[in-house]
Amino acid sequence: MTKINKGKLFGIGVGPGDSELLTLKAVKILNEIPVICSPRSAPNKESIALSIVNPIIKKRKDFKELTVLEPVFPMIEDPLSLEKHWDDASELIAKSLNKGLNVAFITLGDPSIYSTFSYVQKRLEDSYLIEVIPGITSFAACASSIKKPLVEKDDVLIIIPKIKENLEILMENSDTIALMKTSRNKKELENKINHQIREKEIFSVENCTMENEKIIKGFPENKPYLSTTIIKFKK
Numbered sequence: 393m394t395k396i397n398k399g400k401l402f403g404i405g406v407g408p409g410d411s412e413l414l415t416l417k418a419v420k421i422l423n424e425i426p427v428i429c430s431p432r433s434a435p436n437k438e439s440i441a442l443s444i445v446n447p448i449i450k451k452r453k454d455f456k457e458l459t460v461l462e463p464v465f466p467m468i469e470d471p472l473s474l475e476k477h478w479d480d481a482s483e484l485i486a487k488s489l490n491k492g493l494n495v496a497f498i499t500l501g502d503p504s505i506y507s508t509f510s511y512v513q514k515r516l517e518d519s520y521l522i523e524v525i526p527g528i529t530s531f532a533a534c535a536s537s538i539k540k541p542l543v544e545k546d547d548v549l550i551i552i553p554k555i556k557e558n559l560e561i562l563m564e565n566s567d568t569i570a571l572m573k574t575s576r577n578k579k580e581l582e583n584k585i586n587h588q589i590r591e592k593e594i595f596s597v598e599n600c601t602m603e604n605e606k607i608i609k610g611f612p613e614n615k616p617y618l619s620t621t622i623i624k625f626k627k
């Protein structure tokens with residue numbers, strides 16, 4: 393299928409929260425693009441990615457002409473229902489691309505790390521030109537907030553999204569763990585990590601780089617959606 397005469401899809405990482413952490417490249421595209429796609433988790437919930445780019449796009453002289461697509465990507469686990477939401481979102485984006493309009497799909501952190509962009513990318517990459525703009529990922533931002541290096545020398549960093557049967561093996565073979573999607577993790581996971589025999593330091597960051605950022609020694613109590621835990625094993 394030809395990609396000529398069609399719009400280009402940009403997958404833009406908007407960083408962890410502070411709008412000043414957007415890349416110059418992301419800002420340049422956001423200042424020129426005619427269509428922004430910013431998924432939200434529920435019809436009545438504001439998209440976090442959109443709130444990060446708002447200070448940029450609201451300054452555009454043509455802000456009123458800007459089209460903002462807000463498909464719903466619910467936080468559910470049912471695979472069939474999820475597929476349907478991703479199909480619908482891809483079709484919505486394709487409508488603009490078919491008109492020759494470029495579209496910026498904005499996504500929290502970096503587009504290559506547990507991002508909704510990847511589902512749309514897979515559906516559209518055969519038919520449309522795609523460019524991915526990296527963003528500062530949450531765990532790198534968390535390391536800056538706690539002022540600790542993630543890894544040094546030949547240290548191994550592991551990213552864990554939720555409890556896995558092989559957690560023990562992962563803990564034995566890594567120096568640092570970035571534990572993401574912390575809000576979904578149960579006490580069981582925390583107990584397993586706490587009881588791991590190796591000496592360790594545990595820090596959690598809620599709403600990293602945002603006005604309400606909170607740094608906690610250990611695991612977070614309330615577990616807001618934007619929380620990440622960094623576990624550093626001592627040598």
Ligand SMILES: C[S@@+](CC[C@H](N)C(=O)[O-])C[C@H]1O[C@@H](n2cnc3c(N)ncnc32)[C@H](O)[C@@H]1O
Pocket residue numbers: 408409499500501502503504505506507528529530531571572573574575597598599600601602617618619620
């Ligand atoms: C669906 S993943 C998206 C990750 C994102 N693409 C990235 O590069 O960081 C959402 C998870 O990222 C982490 N996260 C994203 N932004 C964060 C922030 N500002 N503070 C703390 N954790 C954050 C949390 O663990 C959250 O549950």
